[in-house]
Amino acid sequence: MKNKFSIDIDNSINSGQVFLWEKDGANWYGINGQDILKINKNGVIKSVRNSKTDFFRNNDNIQEIIKSISRDKIVKKAVKEYEGLRIFKQDPFQCMISFIISSNSNIQKIKSSLEKITRKFGTKVKIEDKEFFVFPKPEKIGNASINEIKACGVGYRASFVKEAAKMVTLKKIDFEYLKKCDYNEAKKNICSVPGIGNKVADCIMLFSLNKLEAFPLDTWMIKILEKYYSKEFKIETKTITQKQYELLHEKIVNHFGPYCGYAQQFLFKMERENYNKKWL
DNA sequence: CCAAGGCCTGAATG
């Protein structure tokens, strides 16, 4: 029953966007905020809480999006190789904490830290004789001590995590507003959280706030731009400054179009696989 | 506005 536009679950989960997912037999189980999602071998997703999450972004016209981003050979190759790769719509708070923790770290460690956070601060839920911990609510993390958070292995990011949680609790960060407003406004807001810079902000916006023009520029994407797009985007310096990041993003939107976030996901996946990088 | 240095941590590398 696999058609050209069906979702490749394994590749989508293993593309650096989510961390709290594990496969048991043919089923995937994942933590998404206060919810647990199960995806069976047929790619059918079910929410334990029966919530109406649009986790697979079924409202996106993926056909149009793929057509739109396929503007050069490299993207076309990545799309062809990883056809079923999709961007998920995550719980924003979990996504925010995840990517604050991700900075200057690696996937295995991010996953381990997040698991410790859920065990320490989250609620235990049993389904099908299996135990899970859902992601803690903002108040819970905001009220925790720095040392308690540090015990989860997040190091100096502990204070960022706590402050971010407090800002969400106090509605200084309002995810519903951030979903509605435009890219620049959302970015300005979310970058006011300590520990969130350009790259982390773009991840949060792309993976949980419906900003498909977000194009997270991490070391891998910079490597990709230098390798395949040296003519289109010249990168002179080693560290990307604020101004350079903004200019680069403008050029990127120009080149890949309004859904460039999807292009990023395909390119990132392709390059990481080329280098045999491990996922979950 | 830009460049350089430091930062928790633990797995990988030498």
Add this chain to the structure above:
DNA sequence: ACATTCAGGCCTT
């Protein structure tokens, strides 16, 4: 063994 490097950046100087 044991030291050093590196990993999906950010913040301060």
